[in-house]
Amino acid sequence: MSAERYVALGSSMAAGPGIQPREARSPRAAGRSAANYPHLVARSLGLDLVDVTYSGATTAHVLIESQRGVPPQVDALDGTEALVTVTIGGNDAGYVPMLFAAGLPRFARSVPFVGARLRELLDPAARDRALAEVGESLVEVGRTLRRRAPHATVLFVDYLTLLPPPGVAAPPLREADVALGRRVAATLERLTADAAAQTGCGVVGAAEASREHHAWSGRPWTTRFGWPVPRRPAPLHPNAEGMRAVAEMVVAAGP
Template sequence: MPAHRDRTAAIFGAVISPGSRYVALGSSFAAGSGVKPRLDKASGRSQRNYAHLVAEALELDLVDVTYSGATTANVLSESQNDAPPQLGAIGPETELVTVTIGGNDLDYIGTFIRGSLMNTLARPVGLIAKRLGNRIRARVSYLKDQSEYDAAADSLTEIATQIRKSAPRSRILLVDYLTLVGPGTRPRLDVPLNEEQLPSVVMMAEGLAAAFAKAAERTDAELITASSASLDHAVGSPEPWTTGFRFVPFGGVPYHPNEAGMRAVADLIVNHLRANP
């Protein structure tokens, strides 16, 4: 086990016993957008997101303030629609906090969806006018500057720091993002990116995972690496933990955790807590 987790258990290691207050923070990858049954339309929160599954398994008192589309600013200081900053749910009695946020700061999923949409539109156009098809594809940039990943790491660090101030004895789990593009992912109908674009999506995912790792190391928060655990469960794998792209109205939420993915993340968290009481 990494040394920073040992220190967390020694210094802040609240025992997560039945009835403990558990607060879940994050964006759609935590809220469970598209996973039924839905609890709230505005937030996209699912009754079967990983927070609810963890709370059910460990008999915890859950406060779920995850919200689809949230950025780190919506956790720290900015309201989202009618929802106040998510950190407001943290108090001295909080014993467990999970955090999955940062992807929207980088427009990670948004870029993937727009690229897939543009490629899907460009395919029939390109059969008639190749140059126009290429122009449509080129409207999406997959490149991010390192400063953007550094900013995400800084924001995650600030979130963990503020949680610690509000709930000094809480267990803080930074839960990174499930993998969308794995080693075996190839261009296909539900991943309509080409061989040049797919590696750029992988680079974004790796940059986001590195931001979580940096924040965990800086703050002694505990790191749940859903990204590495799901490498063999990307879109196109025999047992995917995320959805692919669908170019149809009401076709679900593309490139987000499915029910199996939510269960897998919940299992990672529960197993981690049971192994590190």
């Protein structure tokens, strides 16, 4: 008897760039780890995993757009799935790119061409405009997954908490930028929950569960700002412990 099918969709927060070992058959640009939460969930539940998570993915890459020649992620669904998970929306809102921009030296904001993009990422009004569009996109993701995988448990998995609470420093990020990051993260968490509720999907509250495990905590589930290092978890992304924690939550909520 063959195992039930599990399709995992989403961006780098699900793919797990830099967490060893890399999934050998995946495109290098995907940043897909063989120890990300989809792989851990599949092993725990004995499911047949199809992991199409891809670093840099947006809701459009889940729904309709090719990414680096790879078809839209929903094309992996064939209607026989027992479980579908999706972690998406942060790239639409510019969440982690904003935090990277915040960590760069301030003079970088004056560099021609690059500086304009950095200033846009750090502009609260621009982030609010991006977030205003994310909610509808997440609802469309939920509707599409429910339609394409009618027999599956469909779970939105929100983002692990990256930033500390107010009053706790997050060097080298400045407090004003951290406050903006918290606002973006809180809005993404709320929009994800709303989309799940509107579309009959479940939600795994990784953000809530990881409040005390932010990147500047004593036992972090995510990594701090820094420069990428080969074979190490990507900056401002989940680490191996964070992936294990999310996997346990998904298993608890799964089929």
